[in-house]
Each structure stands twice: as structure tokens, then as C-alpha cells.
Amino acid sequence: MSLPLCTTELGRDWIDGGTLCRFRCNPPGPIGCDADAEAAPMDGDTPNRKPASRGANPPPVTQTSRSTVKKEASAGVDIDVAVEVVADVVADATVSAGTAVTSFQNGVRFVTPATEWVNRDGKKIVSKLTSPFSLKGIISVQTRYGRGAMAHQPSAYGRGTTDEDTKVGNTTLGFHESCHRADFLAYLAANLLPTFEGKAGKTTDEYERSVKALKTRLNDYFAEMEKQSDSNTDEVGYKKSEFEKFGPTH
Numbered sequence: 001m002s003l004p005l006c007t008t009e010l011g012r013d014w015i016d017g018g019t020l021c022r023f024r025c026n027p028p029g030p031i032g033c034d035a036d037a038e039a040a041p042m043d044g045d046t047p048n049r050k051p052a053s054r055g056a057n058p059p060p061v062t063q064t065s066r067s068t069v070k071k072e073a074s075a076g077v078d079i080d081v082a083v084e085v086v087a088d089v090v091a092d093a094t095v096s097a098g099t100a101v102t103s104f105q106n107g108v109r110f111v112t113p114a115t116e117w118v119n120r121d122g123k124k125i126v127s128k129l130t131s132p133f134s135l136k137g138i139i140s141v142q143t144r145y146g147r148g149a150m151a152h153q154p155s156a157y158g159r160g161t162t163d164e165d166t167k168v169g170n171t172t173l174g175f176h177e178s179c180h181r182a183d184f185l186a187y188l189a190a191n192l193l194p195t196f197e198g199k200a201g202k203t204t205d206e207y208e209r210s211v212k213a214l215k216t217r218l219n220d221y222f223a224e225m226e227k228q229s230d231s232n233t234d235e236v237g238y239k240k241s242e243f244e245k246f247g248p249t250h
């Protein structure tokens, strides 16, 4: 007897909240300064080519890249997960004016093995996995700038405002966003993707619970990726939480 093949499709927008970052109005202004007043004419230049604020290093140019997170192929598993950094988008109408967002679009999907089961002592026991566990897809990391937000502008909080960043002149919004991208790549390199624990010998109920558990652990894994970037890049120096309470006080 066989159980239905369990394909788990995760939603298209699965973990794409991203982290919304603000620039500091220069000269200092109220929160949510007029994005139009800050916007420079779009003449085809990328934001990275705009002149940096005086004393600040120009924002780093975004390097597109692709690397393997995990690749494994055997009789039991078929895993191929990669991460890409894609080019920035400027004047993105889907991003709030005057802000930038660095997020990851998660294209990772899994398919759990098809199984056969037998009745043993009144219990349904998984006797055989008849197809491999598959985990595949691409995690795309991207920085998008809303209207009026540009890489050369000073970051309002977090990285770009720490003593060390200020000392060496890494104070731009573009630098801040580059830290989020680096956070995501570092997290994927340092943290192993969750594995599927379903195997022959488990009851069919236990097996089904392993499928649900994997989905939860994958969601938690990527939620943590976002959370760690918030702590590393937004909640340091002049913290984002302070900015949201007190505004641009420096």
C-alpha cells in the first residue's frame, strides 16, 4: 500500500517581508521628509554613481553573485539550493518613498518521498521510501530603493551610524543595505538547512508529523535569517527602534 506523494508548495511570497531602511534627511528634517524634494532627476545613473556626502565613502557597488547553499544527490536525497544576489532596483514603486528594502525572495520548495506501508500489530508502519527527498530552489537577495531614496544618502540608523562606521566614513544608506546582503549570505553559510526526518520504520502518523515539522523548521530557519539581520544591521549604533521612537536626532 502506498501513501500519497506529499508535495509541499510554499507560497510565492513566503518570507519576503524584508527590512525597511530609512535614510537620514540632510539637513535633518522631520521623519518622513518629502521624498520628492530629496529625489534627484533620474538620468539613467545608478544610485551608486551619485556623489557621496562629504566625508563619506561612496556606497559599495552591489556585486551580483550566485553560490551554492547545499547540493547533494544520492538515492535518498536530491538537494540543490542556491543563493543569488541580484542587481538593485531604483525608484521602485512597490517600496515606500524615501526608504530602501533589502529582502530575499525564497524559491525553495520541497517534495517528500513517496512511501509504502504495511500493517504491523495494528499499526500502519512506513516500510519503504520509493522516491528521493527533494529540496530545490533559489533564494534571491535584492536591494530596492523607493522613490527619493538613494544609495549615497546617509543611513538613518543601524550600520552606518556606529562609532566604527562613522570613524571610517561608512555612513551611507547603500553601505547599510550592503550589510543586510552580507548578513543573509553569512547566515546561509553558517547555518545548515533543516533536514527531513521521515524514514522507514516510523508509523504513518509519525511520518506525516515529520513532513509538517520540516515545513515549520524551514519557515523558522528563514524567519531567523531575517531576525539576525535586524539585530546585526538595524539594532546597532543609533538603533532602528530608537529612530522609530525619537526620530533622526543626530
Ligand SMILES: [Zn+2]
Pocket (backbone or CB within 6 Å): 019, 020, 021, 022, 158, 176, 180, 233, 234
Ligand atoms: Zn536596515
